[in-house]
Amino acid sequence: MKIFYAVQATGNGHLSRASQLYPFLKKYGDVDFFVSGCNSNIDYAFPVKYKSRGWSLHYSKTGGLDYWDIFKHTSPRQMYKDAAALPLKQYDVVINDFDFITSLACQTQGVSSVQFGHQASFQSKHTPRPDSTNLLGEMILQNFARANQYIGLHFEQYDKFIFPPIVKQEFIQADITDEGHVTVYLPAFMREKLLANFSQLPHIRFHWFLPEIKQPFTEKNISYYPVNQQLFNESLRTCKGIITGAGFETPSEALYMNKKVLAVPIQKHYEQECNAAAMQRMGVCVVKKIDDLFAHKIAKWYASPQTQTSVAANNIAETLAYLFDTYPYAKTRRPMA
Structure with a gap:
């Protein structure tokens, strides 16, 4: 089986998650990673076959998003070129951890995918939101990386397709x-x-x-x-x-x-x-x-005394079994012995 895994490289969390998943994914077949984004601070612990500057977040010195800096570092024309260059039809399974280019490539090439990660949990209306809803932010979470299926990760199981966080x-x-x-x-x-x-x-x-x-x-x-x-x-x-x-x-x-x-x-x-x-x-x-x-x-x-709730760690083998068992329009198989 050939697996395409897209990683959003804004910050370090997506890369860290991919590193933990890689040994488990290899049991299902050959894994090719696509890293999209340019402002993470950790080394890759997995082999990268495809890269793009993608769509990265940039921050001001006062603790907020710098929208002008984001705009300056974003090239829509290049992202469309990168999406067209991804050979997704060669793959049996496409896993997308919140990457716009991979989502675009799937749409234009007619390839199914699953969005897997924290942002996928916001497809559920039961996932917590702040008291004041941001319509633009909500639209981005819902549509930035569209897929055929969603498997979310969050602190608690707010919906049936949401699993615990992946812990090192x-x-x-x-x-x-x-x-x-x-x-x-x-x-x-x-x-x-x-x-x-x-x-x-x-x-x-x-x-x-x-x-x-x-x-x-x-x-x-x-x-x-x-x-x-x-x-x-x-x-x-x-x-x-x-x-x-x-x-x-x-x-x-x-x-x-x-x-x-x-x-x-x-x-x-x-x-x-x-x-x-x-x-x-x-x-x-x-x-x-x-x-x-x-x-x-x-x-x-x-x-102050400790009062916060602890979280459980994800059972990665069980979560990936669910992903491959429910993946849309692909022939899947159990891990090789």
């Missing part, structure tokens, strides 16, 4: 400890504003991961780290809690390990607003903006 095997097998520090990953927010707040809390040790850092170093109560998967995983495994955006993969893994989470959704990012709404239902601390009171909010969160 090293976290599932790890000895989880609490060494008291706070892990920080907020690349879309202004460094100077965060530093001013962290410096007001000398009793809290921060492990701060930043794309511009090349080598780890420590100043006072802050240890600075490069965006490195191994270093980040170790910090997360041993932390008391994490301050991060309202994405999906990192909060999911922190909640699986029963770590405290303080989530700061990126402004004007509707999916993150939806995730924040879901996390608030679970008892997670959500801070809507970083201001002069952020240090006070961190201190209160750090000292």
Whole structure:
């Protein structure tokens, strides 16, 4: 069997998920990966056969989406050319983790596909949304990567086609400890504003991961780290809690390990607003903006008792069996022995 897997490379979560799925997918046949996007910070842990600049998100220094920067880095003509060049009819199964180019290619070439990932969960009206619905954001979630079938991943099972998040095997097998520090990953927010707040809390040790850092170093109560998967995983495994955006993969893994989470959704990012709404239902601390009171909010969160709900880890073998058993218009088979 030939499998085409499209990965949206805006951020690191989609790439991390693909890395965890790859060993399981290989049991079904040959897997060719297409990476679409250009602003992730981790290396690929799988072979990439096709690449495109795709449609990537870019962020302002104040913690919001930069729509002008997104527009400047987007070429519709090139995306249509890339879609036409993908030989999807050669494949038995097309798996799309929220990539526009693959969705476009499937439509123009008459090829079926399944959208598999977190964004697919928003095809359900039962998946949490914020109190104020963003019509443009809702339209993007519903239509950006259209498919014949949807298999979603989320914190909880809000609908029958939604499964638990995929957690790295090293976290599932790890000895989880609490060494008291706070892990920080907020690349879309202004460094100077965060530093001013962290410096007001000398009793809290921060492990701060930043794309511009090349080598780890420590100043006072802050240890600075490069965006490195191994270093980040170790910090997360041993932390008391994490301050991060309202994405999906990192909060999911922190909640699986029963770590405290303080989530700061990126402004004007509707999916993150939806995730924040879901996390608030679970008892997670959500801070809507970083201001002069952020240090006070961190201190209160750090000292408060653990009340949030943990999440289960995805049984990848069972989820992929469901995907291949229900895949539209393709002959599927069980994993090879």
